[in-house]
Amino acid sequence: MQFTLYSEKSVAQCLTAINARLQVKGGASRAELDGWIDKSGEFSLTVTSKVAGYFNRRTTLRGKVERKSGYSQITGSVPDGVPREGRILVFVALGLVSAMILSYGNPLLALIVLPVGLALHVAMKGDHDNSAVLMNELQKTLKAKSTPPKKTETASKSPARRPPSATRLPKD
Structure with a gap:
């Protein structure tokens, strides 16, 4: 998944915040x-989580911080995995493939599909969960949003006032 976030912090402040978060x-x-972080604005964040039993999945977010139009733009990518409904469809398809192979009279090849399903489950579920964690941590750390900050105008929008000498006094 490609992403673009915006922060009002400078590039140096963003990289310092990422470095501080990595130390926690x-x-x-x-x-x-x-x-890791690089002085050029590039960075990488990695999280490892337990997916199923003894199986862990490590997911890496890579990005770059650049200054654009008075705010920092954070662009990057992270594997986003597959939600639960998509994983169910994949397993149904694997089951159909396994049944088809079994019907052709090759039970050994049909049994090989089971470990493939487990490997796919670990990758799809792990990346789905870890990408959400990485994006949340990045947004919290940099106080970043998916929309660019609104530009503030220096001129006030209040109506012009009359000078004190031009004010009218009420008649008695």
């Missing part, structure tokens, strides 16, 4: 992140 140890409320 993981806990019950925050995932432990690994990664």
Whole structure:
């Protein structure tokens, strides 16, 4: 998944915030992140989570921070995985393929499809869960949003006032 986020922080402040977040140890409320930053504005964030039993999935978000029109633009990509409904469709398709192979009289090849299904499940579910964690952490760390910040005008929008000498006094 390609993404673009916007922050009012400078590039240096964004990279400092990412570096500070990488130093924080993981806990019950925050995932432990690994990664690196580069002076050119490029960075990488990685999170590892348990998917099923002993199977872990490591997902990496790569991005770049650039200054554009008075705000920082963060662009990058992260594997987004497959939601639950999509995984169900994949497993149904694998089951049909396995049944078709079995009907051709090759039970050994049909049984090989089972580990393929497990490997696909770990990759699809792990990336789906981890990409959400990485995007949330990046948005919180940089106070970034998916829409560019509105430009503030220096001129006030209040109506022009009359000078004190031009005010009218009420008649008695």
